[in-house]
Amino acid sequence: xxxxxxxxxxxxxxxxxxxxxxxxxxxxxxxxxxxxxxxxxxxxxxxxxxxxxxxxxxxxxxxxxxxxxxxxxxxxxxxxxxxxxxxxxxxxxxxxxxxxxxxxxxxxxxxxxxxxxxxxxxxxxxxxxxxxxxxxxxxxxxxxxxxxxxxxxxxxxxxxxxxxxxxxxxxxxxxxxxxxxxxxxxxxxxxxxxxxxxxxxxxxxxxxxxxxxxxxxxxxxxxxxxxxxxxxxxxxxxxxxxxxxxxxxxxxxxxxxxxxxxxxxxxxxxxxxxxxxxxxxxxxxxxxxxxxxxxxxxxxxxxxxxxxxxxxxxxxxxxxxxxxxxxxxxxxxxxxxxxxxxxxxxxxxxxxxxxxxxxxxxxxxxxxxxxxxxxxxxxxxxxxxxxxxxxxxxxxxxxxxxxxxxxxxxxxxxxxxxxxxxxxxxxxxxxxxxxxxxxxxxxxxxxxxxxxxxxxxxxxxxxxxx
Amino acid sequence: xxxxxxxxxxxxxxxxxxxxxxxxxxxxxxxxxxxxxxxxxxxxxxxxxxxxxxxxxxxxxxxxxxxxxxxxxxxxxxxxxxxxxxxxxxxxxxxxxxxxxxxxxxxxxxxxxxxxxxxxxxxxxxxxxxxxxxxxxxxxxxxxxxxxxxxxxxxxxxxxxxxxxxxxxxxxxxxxxxxxxxxxxxxxxxxxxxxxxxxxxxxxxxxxxxxxxxxxxxxxxxxxxxxxxxxxxxxxxxxxxxxxxxxxxxxxxxxxxxxxxxxxxxxxxxxxx
Ligand SMILES: Cc1cc2nc3c(=O)[nH]c(=O)nc-3n(C[C@H](O)[C@H](O)[C@H](O)COP(=O)(O)OP(=O)(O)OC[C@H]3O[C@@H](n4cnc5c(N)ncnc54)[C@H](O)[C@@H]3O)c2cc1C
Ligand SMILES: NC(=O)c1ccc[n+]([C@@H]2O[C@H](COP(=O)([O-])OP(=O)(O)OC[C@H]3O[C@@H](n4cnc5c(N)ncnc54)[C@H](OP(=O)(O)O)[C@@H]3O)[C@@H](O)[C@H]2O)c1
Numbered sequence: 108x109x110x111x112x113x114x115x116x117x118x119x120x121x122x123x124x125x126x127x128x129x130x131x132x133x134x135x136x137x138x139x140x141x142x143x144x145x146x147x148x149x150x151x152x153x154x155x156x157x158x159x160x161x162x163x164x165x166x167x168x169x170x171x172x173x174x175x176x177x178x179x180x181x182x183x184x185x186x187x188x189x190x191x192x193x194x195x196x197x198x199x200x201x202x203x204x205x206x207x208x209x210x211x212x213x214x215x216x217x218x219x220x221x222x223x224x225x226x227x228x229x230x231x232x233x234x235x236x237x238x239x240x241x242x243x244x245x246x247x248x249x250x251x252x253x254x255x256x257x258x259x260x261x262x263x264x265x266x267x268x269x270x271x272x273x274x275x276x277x278x279x280x281x282x283x284x285x286x287x288x289x290x291x292x293x294x295x296x297x298x299x300x301x302x303x304x305x306x307x308x309x310x311x312x313x314x315x316x317x318x319x320x321x322x323x324x325x326x327x328x329x330x331x332x333x334x335x336x337x338x339x340x341x342x343x344x345x346x347x348x349x350x351x352x353x354x355x356x357x358x359x360x361x362x363x364x365x366x367x368x369x370x371x372x373x374x375x376x377x378x379x380x381x382x383x384x385x386x387x388x389x390x391x392x393x394x395x396x397x398x399x400x401x402x403x404x405x406x407x408x409x410x411x412x413x414x415x416x417x418x419x420x421x422x423x424x425x426x427x428x429x430x431x432x433x434x435x436x437x438x439x440x441x442x443x444x445x446x447x448x449x450x451x452x453x454x455x456x457x458x459x460x461x462x463x464x465x466x467x468x469x470x471x472x473x474x475x476x477x478x479x480x481x482x483x484x485x486x487x488x489x490x491x492x493x494x495x496x497x498x499x500x501x502x503x504x505x506x507x508x509x510x511x512x513x514x515x516x517x518x519x520x521x522x523x524x525x526x527x528x529x530x531x532x533x534x535x536x537x538x539x540x541x542x543x544x545x546x547x548x549x550x551x552x553x554x555x556x557x558x559x560x561x562x563x564x565x566x567x568x569x570x571x572x573x
Numbered sequence: 574x575x576x577x578x579x580x581x582x583x584x585x586x587x588x589x590x591x592x593x594x595x596x597x598x599x600x601x602x603x604x605x606x607x608x609x610x611x612x613x614x615x616x617x618x619x620x621x622x623x624x625x626x627x628x629x630x631x632x633x634x635x636x637x638x639x640x641x642x643x644x645x646x647x648x649x650x651x652x653x654x655x656x657x658x659x660x661x662x663x664x665x666x667x668x669x670x671x672x673x674x675x676x677x678x679x680x681x682x683x684x685x686x687x688x689x690x691x692x693x694x695x696x697x698x699x700x701x702x703x704x705x706x707x708x709x710x711x712x713x714x715x716x717x718x719x720x721x722x723x724x725x726x727x728x729x730x731x732x733x734x735x736x737x738x739x740x741x742x743x744x745x746x747x748x749x750x751x752x753x754x755x756x757x758x759x760x761x762x763x764x765x766x767x768x769x770x771x772x773x774x775x776x777x778x779x780x781x782x783x784x785x786x787x788x789x790x791x792x793x794x795x796x797x798x799x800x801x802x803x804x805x806x807x808x809x810x811x812x813x814x815x816x817x818x819x820x821x822x823x824x825x826x827x828x829x830x831x832x833x834x835x836x837x838x839x840x841x842x843x844x845x846x
Contacts, residue, residue, distance in 0.1 A: 155699060155782045193592045198585070199699050199781055200673050204595040204666070226678060357590045364586040504583050559584050567580060 123266055125242075125250055131265040136161055137513070138251045138267040139231075140238045140458075143171020144219060144499055145490030146273035148197065148506040151226045153271070156510035161265070162228075165237035165256040169223045171275050173215040179278040181320070181452070184303035185327060186212040188497070189319050189406040191354035194555075195497025197222065198504075208354045241270055241458045247485045252458075269485040269513055271506075276454035276491060281547065283315075283450050287428035291446075298324060298449035306445070307332040313433060313443035315425060317343050318548070321449030322407040328447075329413035336441055337410075340424040341544075342393035347408040350379060355406065356496055363556040369540045373398045390414045392421050400541035403552055404495050451548050454491060464488070471550050475533040476561060478505055484516070484527050493548070496555040504562045511569035518571050526569065536561075579779045581696065593666040599652030600671055601628045601644045603636035612701045612844060613675045616644040616824075617668050617694075619685020619709060620736060620763035620771070623651020626684075626756075626822070630829045638837050643679075645671045647690065650761050659764040661774060665693035672698050680840060684824060685709045685796070686763070688805075692777040699782025701844055704836055707790045707797050707821050708805045711771035718798050735762035742795040744820040747827035756825055785843050786811055789832055791819040814839075 123130035135158070139149045142164035150160045166177045175182050188195055188209045196202045200222050206214060223229055233253070240252040244266055252264045280297040288295065296306075298320040304327050311334040314325040321337070322345070328335035350358045362372045376399045388394050392414070413419045424436045432442035456464060456472070464472035464480050474480055478487050487509045490502050516523040538558040543549040601624040605611075614635055616627040624644035635642035647664045648656035656663065668690055672679045680702045683691030688708030695703045709715060719727045719736075726737035738760065740753045762768075780786070788806040790813050792799045806813040816823060816832050823832045 193589045198583070199697060201666075201669060201697075203674070204593065204670055221673075224676065225673065353590070361586065361590045364584060364590075500583075556584065563583050566583070 125244070125264060128262075128264060130244075130250055131263070133159075133161060133265045133267050135159060135268045137269045137271065138163070138249065138265070139271045139273055140241075140251075141171060141273040141275060142166075142169045142223075142228075142232050142234075143273065143275050143490070144173070145275065145502045145506075146171070146271075147219060147223055147228055148499070148502045149271045149273050149489050149509065150228045150231050151222070152503070152506035152510050153513075154226070154228075154231070156514055158510065158513065160231045161267070162232045163236045163238050163251070163253050164232055164234050167234050168220075169229070169232070170216045170219045172277050173212055173219055175212060175216070179299070181277050181299045182212045183298075183301050183323070183327075185323065188212075188215070189348075189404075190497035191356050194354075194356050194360060195499055197499045200225070209348060238274075238458050240264075241272075241463075241486075242460075243463070243483065247483070249485065269487075269509075271487050271489055271509055272456065272459070273489040274456070276551075277452045279453050279455045280448075281451045281453045282448065285425060285428050287430075290430045291428040291433075292430055293432075293442075293444050293446060295446045295448065298447055299452070301447055301449075304328075304331040307335075307447075309333050310444040311442065312336070313338060313422075313425075313441065313446045314449055315446065316449035316451065317405060318403065318449060318451055319405055319407065320451075321447075322405050322410045324447055324449055325419050326407065326409045326413055329416075329418035334443075335413075335419045336422045336443065337414075337419050338422050338425055338435070339393070341397075342387070342395040343402060343405055344376075344380060344395055344399045345384060345387070345410055346380070346399075346404055346406050347383065348406055349408070350383070360496060360556070363554065369400070373400060373541075376400075384411055387411065390421060393423075397544045398541070400495065400554070402544050402546070403493055403548065453547075454551070469547075473535060475530040476505075476508075476558075476565065477538070477551055477553065478508070479512075479530045481531050481533070484523075484530070485513070487512075491551055492558070493552045494555040494558065495553075501553075501555060501558060501562075504559065504566065508562060508565055508569065511566065511571070515569050515571055579776065581778050581781060587662070593663045596648045596654040596656055596667070598648070598654070598667055598671060599624050599646040601625070601632060603628075603632035603642045605636045605639040605641060607639070608641075609639040611640045612840070613641040613643060613677055613679045614840075615668065615672055615675065615679045615681050616642070617681065617683040617687040617691050618644065618646065618650065619683070619687040620767070621650070621738065621760040622685070622687070622822075623653075623759070623761065625651055625759065627824055629825055631824045631833045634830065634833050635837060638841075640837065640840070641675075643671065643675065647687070647763075649764055657764055658766055660766055661690060661693060661770045664690045664767065665697065668694040669698045672700065680704065680844070682706060682836070683708070685821065686711070686767075686771055689771070689774075689777070692780075695780035695784065696778035697781065700780070700784045702785045702787070702840060703780060704787045704789065704839075705805060705809075706823055706832065706836075707794050708788065708802070709771070709797055710801070710805050711774065713772065715797070715801060716772055718801075719796070722795055730768050733765045736768055738796065738821070742820065743822040744826050745793070745818055745828075747818075748820070748825070756822070787836065787839050788813040789816070789823065789836060790814075791816045791821070791823065793818055794821045796821040 139162040237256045249270045254262045307328045312328040312332040313336045315338045317339040325337040426434045466472045538553040623646040627644035632642040646653040681691045681700045682704040684706040686709040688705035730736035744753045786809040790802040
């Protein structure tokens with residue numbers, strides 16, 4: 108690991124200026140923001156293509172979300188993967204085949220640490236350093252301003268040839284506003300503050316939201332709490348972790364790769380669920396208002412089990428809070444001691460002016476392949492995807508795509524121009540054959556097969572002969 | 574075809590839906606006295622051979638020149654777990670699993686059909702470099718040559734028996750008969766499926782991460798004809814490095830030191846120097 112003072116002493120004095128402040132010229136070096144899975148994949152692949160890389164990471168270690176030591180890590184003690192090992196690992200750095208189908212989060216951290224060591228990535232990472240501003244500079248370059256995490260210490264600006272934003276999208280809680288919330292005397296936390304079952308043991312707990320976080324936490328509360336209500340604002344499909352004796356995502360992938368039409372896959376999936384999980388409305392759950400694949404998959408074999416055992420009571424959406432309890436949309440009132448808002452996370456790019464990513468009023472950037480902004484060819488976002496499979500394979504190829512793209516710009520400017528024109532003309536394709544449910548979370552949901560097919564075309568197009 | 578050209582396919586349905594099962598893998602090791610930061614070498618034996626074939630001479634020699642050296646026995650070979658139905662994909666999986674478990678990015682060195690396995694592994698793991706020693710890339714030409722030179726050892730393989738290599742195919746006359754005899758007695762066999770796949774397989778995808786490739790062989794190899802050696806080298810846009818007078822098993826033959834020194838010199842120059 109390097110320290111900032113080391114870097115300073117090695118560097119020549121700044122020769123560039125911005126608004127009266129010095130800017131350190133990093134030449135052809137590329138800046139990567141974040142050393143989670145996406146940032147590590149970016150460093151590794153850019154390095155492999157011969158680029159110099161500086162990565163800034165505001166935490167003190169690698170692993171991002173999977174590093175439970177980090178304050179902003181969203182993982183709780185019982186987190187296991189929801190995507191199975193072969194569909195989750197990096198394509199060029201498989202996890203040990205002796206690991207379980209769905210490894211524990213601590214294994215994921217050790218995996219990412221080994222990846223960083225194996226490919227010697229740590230010397231490129233400035234830990235404890237937060238990126239506070241990324242601004243366009245002359246010649247399609249970027250001024251990146253950093254400071255020590257926590258805000259103390261001086262700011263420092265360096266100029267880079269390109270920037271890869273890999274800051275993750277599962278750390279800024281999405282907090283719903285409720286009437287009466289201020290008066291409520293019970294405890295309210297977001298799922299990101301949920302760490303282990305001691306927090307719910309013996310309490311009356313209301314879990315709001317049925318993403319994977321909400322379902323995992325409801326299952327834990329179902330076992331440990333005195334009472335568990337699970338509030339959901341729509342009916343969902345609860346996919347088991349295993350189907351036909353295989354991890355369910357492997358079965359789903361096989362169907363998608365066979366190019367079975369979506370309606371047929373949905374029909375088959377509905378049939379299979381009907382025959383195994385059964386009709387959930389008999390537990391008082393609403394009928395799903397959408398077909399499978401139209402919301403981000405919930406993979407949880409235990410939720411239905413605990414509902415069936417009476418340990419979890421499904422309830423509708425929250426209408427408002429009172430001093431002592433919660434009023435539900437069906438008029439019922441319940442009195443939880445603890446409310447866990449498992450309402451998801453919001454992507455945030457505070458260090459970038461919104462117009463750079465083409466961000467709309469609802470905070471959604473407009474990016475070609477969920478990566479490339481329309482008018483800034485030397486900026487790319489990595490990992491802004493919600494796939495129906497593991498994220499790492501997709502992020503790996505995103506990183507390769509960025510590396511090839513930046514090389515193509517140098518070696519074949521003519522071909523690069525035609526690709527740039529296509530980025531600029533993108534009409535906002537979504538890479539998902541299912542019509543995803545309009546919701547705050549689904550605008551970056553992708554079908555991994557559809558997405559990878561598009562990535563394959565782009566990779567082939569960007570390849571420069573050796 | 575394969576080598577530098579061809580395309581990396583990123584949707585990997587067989588690998589994602591039918592992952593290769595775990596197996597116990599024998600890995601033999603020789604460590605240098607001091608870590609000079611040189612990349613680890615992972616040696617991959619060909620069909621019938623186990624990690625022992627490298628432990629005999631090359632591992633210690635590589636370690637004496639400061640390269641951490643490892644050799645794996647492919648499943649069903651040497652001290653690794655049984656695998657009577659293993660495929661080439663399973664063998665390549667074994668190589669990649671061991672490579673990623675090493676502390677640093679490794680150089681893959683494959684011998685014989687192990688070189689083909691390494692070619693598959695190079696398409697899945699960004700090695701520091703790839704070295705193909707007396708590579709058997711299979712196909713019908715190789716089969717024809719094997720039939721002509723060693724009908725008794727080759728014909729049984731066609732009906733599912735073991736492919737048997739004769740002493741004089743593997744070693745030069747410089748290696749004493751008794752030694753050659755003990756080596757051939759240690760030979761095992763690859764699975765019947767893998768033997769067939771040696772004849773009929775999809776060409777490996779190009780190596781990922783553009784590693785430098787070295788092809789090493791002997792013009793007097795009685796398993797790999799000189800033309801096949803040149804053809805393999807050409808796939809990777811290189812010329813083979815030749816050691817006349819040696820048999821197919823360059824790591825066990827009497828003059829084993831020459832090829833390994835040449836390989837290590839090349840690595841020192843290309844990667845370390
Ligand atoms: C509970 C949970 C379970 C999950 N399970 C799965 C699963 O089963 N399979 C799967 O594929 N995915 C899963 N995910 C998704 C998970 O987010 C990804 O696997 C992966 O961790 C995303 O990596 P990332 O690098 O994009 O983001 P992160 O891991 O969030 O990393 C981003 C990094 O950027 C750093 N950073 C952010 N802003 C700045 C800044 N301004 N300056 C410097 N550094 C900065 C952060 O500190 C962090 O280290 C799960 C997520 C959660 C919350
Ligand atoms: N075990 C695991 O591997 C695991 C565990 C947890 C999370 N994850 C992953 O992490 C990511 C985030 O998951 P998440 O579960 O935290 O969030 P999420 O997927 O965004 O789910 C949020 C849930 O809260 C609901 N919700 C949102 N706003 C609401 C509001 N204002 N009022 C009521 N309900 C509201 C959503 O309903 P709508 O359906 O209407 O949107 C949805 O059910 C996902 O990619 C997920 O797969 C994985």
